[in-house]
Amino acid sequence: MLISSPVIRHHWPPSGRKSTHRTVQFCRATSISSGWARLYRAQKQEKLATEGIYSYVRHPQYDGFILVMLGFLFQWPTVLTLAMFPVLVVMYVRLARSEEREALAAFGQDYRAYMARVPGFIPKLSRSRSGDPNLPKSRPRRPF
Numbered sequence: 763m764l765i766s767s768p769v770i771r772h773h774w775p776p777s778g779r780k781s782t783h784r785t786v787q788f789c790r791a792t793s794i795s796s797g798w799a800r801l802y803r804a805q806k807q808e809k810l811a812t813e814g815i816y817s818y819v820r821h822p823q824y825d826g827f828i829l830v831m832l833g834f835l836f837q838w839p840t841v842l843t844l845a846m847f848p849v850l851v852v853m854y855v856r857l858a859r860s861e862e863r864e865a866l867a868a869f870g871q872d873y874r875a876y877m878a879r880v881p882g883f884i885p886k887l888s889r890s891r892s893g894d895p896n897l898p899k900s901r902p903r904r905p906f
Contacts, residue, residue: 818885824854
């Protein structure tokens with residue numbers, strides 16, 4: 763006779779929502795922690811944070827928070843999470859725009875140039891590496 767166990771078993775590879783949720787968790791953790799560390803160092807030096815993750819997007823922490831909310835939406839798809847997701851995304855976008863106005867007032871043309879070359883929330887899939895010293899050096903392509 764088999765007795766069912768209350769122990770939750772973990773299977774590899776994870777499937778469906780669990781796999782998606784873990785991927786989203788990793789992306790948001792990387793985005794938030796990397797962004798905060800760079801921003802903290804730049805603020806201490808009273809300069810713009812334009813290196814590391816900030817060379818891909820201007821608002822990596824907000825991207826991370828949005829990914830956290832997306833993870834909640836996948837993990838607990840309820841009417842509340844479905845209703846709150848777009849509201850919170852709009853609030854984070856508005857907050858980012860407000861902070862950009864402050865950065866423009868503080869850093870002027872430097873921030874305007876940064877805005878012109880780095881997207882706000884969604885990183886570009888490919889970036890031109892010609893001429894911009896703030897972009898990382900490209901690696902030589904492998905033949906395969």
